[in-house]
Amino acid sequence: MKTHDTDPTHPPGGRAIAIGVALAILALAALLFSQTFAEISAFARASQGRGPFFYPRFILAAVALLGLLMVLRPVPTDEPMPSGAGLRRATGLILAVAAYALGLSLAGFLISSLLFACLAPLFLGYRRLAVTALVAAVFCLSVWYLFENAFLIILPRSPWFDGF
Amino acid sequence: MELILGTLGEIATPLALLCMVAGTLVGVLVGVLPGLGSVVGLTMVLPFTFSMPQVPALALMLGVYCGSVYGGSITAIILNTPGTPQSAATAMEGFPMARRGDADIAIGWVTSASTLGGLFSVLVLMLAGSWLAAFSLNFTPIEYFALGVFALTCIAGVSAGAMVPGLLSGACGLLVATIGADPVTGDLRFTFDSFELSAGITLIPVIVGLFAYSEMFLRAARIDPSAAREKIRVGFRLPPLKKWRGRLGMLARGSVIGCFVGALPGTGAATAAFIAYSEARRTSKRRDNFGKGEPDGLVACESANNAVTGSALVPTLALGVPGDPVTAVMLGALIIQGVTPGPQLFTQNIELVYAIFALLIVINLIMFATGALGAPLFTQVLRIPEPLLIAMVLIVSTLGAYGVRGNMLDVWIALGAGVAGVFMRLAGMPVAPFVIGMVLSPMIEQSLRQGLVLTRGNFLAFFERPIALVLFAVTAGMLLWPLFGRWHSARR
Numbered sequence: 001m002k003t004h005d006t007d008p009t010h011p012p013g014g015r016a017i018a019i020g021v022a023l024a025i026l027a028l029a030a031l032l033f034s035q036t037f038a039e040i041s042a043f044a045r046a047s048q049g050r051g052p053f054f055y056p057r058f059i060l061a062a063v064a065l066l067g068l069l070m071v072l073r074p075v076p077t078d079e080p081m082p083s084g085a086g087l088r089r090a091t092g093l094i095l096a097v098a099a100y101a102l103g104l105s106l107a108g109f110l111i112s113s114l115l116f117a118c119l120a121p122l123f124l125g126y127r128r129l130a131v132t133a134l135v136a137a138v139f140c141l142s143v144w145y146l147f148e149n150a151f152l153i154i155l156p157r158s159p160w161f162d163g164f
Numbered sequence: 165m166e167l168i169l170g171t172l173g174e175i176a177t178p179l180a181l182l183c184m185v186a187g188t189l190v191g192v193l194v195g196v197l198p199g200l201g202s203v204v205g206l207t208m209v210l211p212f213t214f215s216m217p218q219v220p221a222l223a224l225m226l227g228v229y230c231g232s233v234y235g236g237s238i239t240a241i242i243l244n245t246p247g248t249p250q251s252a253a254t255a256m257e258g259f260p261m262a263r264r265g266d267a268d269i270a271i272g273w274v275t276s277a278s279t280l281g282g283l284f285s286v287l288v289l290m291l292a293g294s295w296l297a298a299f300s301l302n303f304t305p306i307e308y309f310a311l312g313v314f315a316l317t318c319i320a321g322v323s324a325g326a327m328v329p330g331l332l333s334g335a336c337g338l339l340v341a342t343i344g345a346d347p348v349t350g351d352l353r354f355t356f357d358s359f360e361l362s363a364g365i366t367l368i369p370v371i372v373g374l375f376a377y378s379e380m381f382l383r384a385a386r387i388d389p390s391a392a393r394e395k396i397r398v399g400f401r402l403p404p405l406k407k408w409r410g411r412l413g414m415l416a417r418g419s420v421i422g423c424f425v426g427a428l429p430g431t432g433a434a435t436a437a438f439i440a441y442s443e444a445r446r447t448s449k450r451r452d453n454f455g456k457g458e459p460d461g462l463v464a465c466e467s468a469n470n471a472v473t474g475s476a477l478v479p480t481l482a483l484g485v486p487g488d489p490v491t492a493v494m495l496g497a498l499i500i501q502g503v504t505p506g507p508q509l510f511t512q513n514i515e516l517v518y519a520i521f522a523l524l525i526v527i528n529l530i531m532f533a534t535g536a537l538g539a540p541l542f543t544q545v546l547r548i549p550e551p552l553l554i555a556m557v558l559i560v561s562t563l564g565a566y567g568v569r570g571n572m573l574d575v576w577i578a579l580g581a582g583v584a585g586v587f588m589r590l591a592g593m594p595v596a597p598f599v600i601g602m603v604l605s606p607m608i609e610q611s612l613r614q615g616l617v618l619t620r621g622n623f624l625a626f627f628e629r630p631i632a633l634v635l636f637a638v639t640a641g642m643l644l645w646p647l648f649g650r651w652h653s654a655r656r
Binding site for chain 1 (some may be wrong): 171194200204208326328329331332336337338339346348349350351353354356374377380381382384385386387400440450549552553554555556558559560562563566567570572575576583586587589590591592593608609612613616619
């Protein structure tokens with residue numbers, strides 16, 4: 001599929017991203033490794049199963065070795081790097097989902113989902129407002145009904161209304 | 165003969181037939197929605213079974229179980245968003261097929277393989293249920309550890325072409341699963357004094373984030389409103405018989421793997437699906453096409469994950485030991501119905517056992533019909549304008565993450581996993597190994613530590629167990645054989 005918002009001049013995938021991800025994983029592994037020297041219970045010390053940090057240390061060693069290999073020899077990928085408007089859309093959508101998650105706690109499922117279902121398509125370039133509003137209403141109400149009444153999964157409630 | 169006729173008479177009642185159809189439809193719906201899973205479906209219908217006779221109650225439960233295992237594959241194919249953990253392997257081949265316009269035949273492959281795998285497991289249950297149950301009793305923690313290590317070779321299998329990033333992704337998955345309480349001693353690990361993290365990070369929000377969220381974020385970056393909409397084939401297309409000829413071995417192997425893994429308590433369909441997929445990738449003549457929409461991969465993982473449905477009942481019925489949360493709920497339903505699982509079930513209540521066999525056969529056929537008739541509706545999703553689809557998928561996925569524990573932390577975990585998934589994909593790190601690592605890590609760690617307690621800390625004693633030794637040898641062979649092959653070719 002031809003896209004306009006991927007950068008044709010840089011190699012696909014981005015060596016820099018690969019190295020950055022590997023470095024981030026190495027940093028996280030170092031942090032977690034420092035946690036493996038925390039105090040453990042007497043039962044754990046006496047356990048012949050080797051204690052709570054026996055297994056994680058093996059895994060951390062593997063993560064460190066593989067992370068280092070990935071920094072030294074990043075593997076190219078076919079995934080095109082978003083840039084320009086594409087990058088803005090992806091970033092904006094991530095922020096919108098974060099706001100949606102906050103909204104779930106503050107305003108309840110139905111209100112925040114209706115807002116998200118109306119605004120997210122507009123942000124992504126879909127300009128048929130009537131269709132968006134109708135689809136958002138039908139979809140959100142159906143999902144709310146299905147989860148609350150059929151699956152009996154109580155969804156976050158709004159502080160302003162009793163039923164939802 | 166009278167027994168068989170009697171059984172057919174019991175399952176052919178209007179109530180039993182209604183329960184089979186309704187259960188399968190509910191199961192498929194639950195499986196399609198990301199994050200819900202078989203346990204939610206079963207607990208949802210459990211109260212309805214209290215007032216029903218035995219056979220219709222079992223029909224409802226088994227229908228939901230089989231339907232939900234199959235349903236997760238639909239969203240895996242159409243949206244690259246596995247509805248259930250065991251469908252993550254399906255996404256690796258099904259979604260590329262859908263992306264090139266072959267969603268209809270992908271669903272055809274998945275539906276056929278699932279049905280055949282499910283029917284195979286019924287056959288195994290009928291012929292070898294008691295034997296499998298007795299065999300599974302030989303599995304101590306040492307054998308489980310060996311099986312877990314063997315299953316880890318899946319990570320190498322699905323990482324071909326990006327071995328180091330794939331192994332790193334798998335190792336990260338193994339590590340993330342250790343967050344929370346130590347399964348043996350209860351000590352808290354990597355929680356940073358956070359009460360919420362003391363319960364650990366559950367699998368479903370991570371799958372929702374890595375697959376659903378990251379896919380939608382990347383789709384948002386690729387939207388091109390000015391591009392003409394590609395012609396997308398919707399509906400259901402059965403693969404031609406000649407295409408099956410080279411794949412019957414794959415189907416048989418996937419089904420056997422699913423039956424074997426499913427009969428072991430504590431393993432599950434996700435483990436079976438990934439082992440089968442990895443094995444298919446290793447043995448297929450078309451292994452170069454894997455990751456680009458190769459039906460071999462679909463046949464292997466779908467036959468395996470549905471073969472688990474019958475064999476998972478082996479420890480439940482024959483030993484009274486539930487293999488996983490799904491069979492634990494079914495065991496509860498059986499007990500409420502006055503059935504006492506255990507070895508005596510096969511002698512004292514043989515009519516019920518035959519009824520279960522017959523129900524599973526019919527339910528697998530209903531599942532095929534559901535897929536064939538429902539596929540035109542499912543695949544219409546592909547025609548929804550992308551911005552609307554992205555919003556809807558994000559809402560349902562968020563609910564799926566929330567619905568696991570009713571905890572907003574899971575939504576934030578899913579979002580974090582989604583952002584991580586975007587960077588992983590851009591960095592060339594496959595996300596499937598991360599899921600494999602998370603699925604296998606608890607079993608590997610717990611069995612390793614329990615095994616060390618049993619052997620008083622002596623790891624070498626692990627190799628004195630025959631089944632474990634065989635599994636370790638097979639694992640070593642699978643890892644070393646490609647290297648040997650390359651060395652041999654270089655010598656020539």
